[in-house]
Amino acid sequence: MQNWNDVIRLANHGGPAPEHRVEKTDAEWKAQLTPEQYYVTRQHGTERAFTGEYCEAHEPGLYACVCCGTPLYDSRTKFESGTGWPSFTQPVQEKAIRYKKDTSYGMTRVEVLCNVCDAHQGHVFPDGPPPSGLRLCINSAAIKLVQAQKEAV
Ligand SMILES: [Zn+2]
DSSP states (O other): OOOHHHHHHHHHHOOOOSOOOOOOHHHHHHSSSSSHHHHHHHHHHOOTTHHHHOTOOOOOOOEEEETTEEEEGGGGGEEOSSSSEEEESSSSSSGGEEEEEGGGGGOEEEEEEEETOOOEEEEEEEESSSSOOOOEOOOGGGGEEEEOOOOOO
């Protein structure tokens, strides 16, 4: 399980490489995505709080990158943060996500990116619930819910 020290280490030194990469031109991304998805994932935008599709979602499943379809988060790590954005305590696996130091807007934050296609996801903060203490604050426009396989009864 990742904690804040792991996030800082990964942001400073890089993490494991993904199994494959998805790279497209700006025009290709623009053609594939809705304007909102394009703005958030390719232009590092932020959707308005409490407007996103998955802000209040509780269905089980995996959340995949809206750009490349790579599973990034598990609904079991989703929690109610009250911030107006979907919030997770962990990525689904370490190599799914890339952390990057972000000093835009006069703040020092850690950006969360899809490790496969570099889609901007959101930011990670050290004020999440235990045991990880992480809050991955993610834009709904950057993800899509993929239903998990039905569990055997
Ligand atoms: Zn991606």
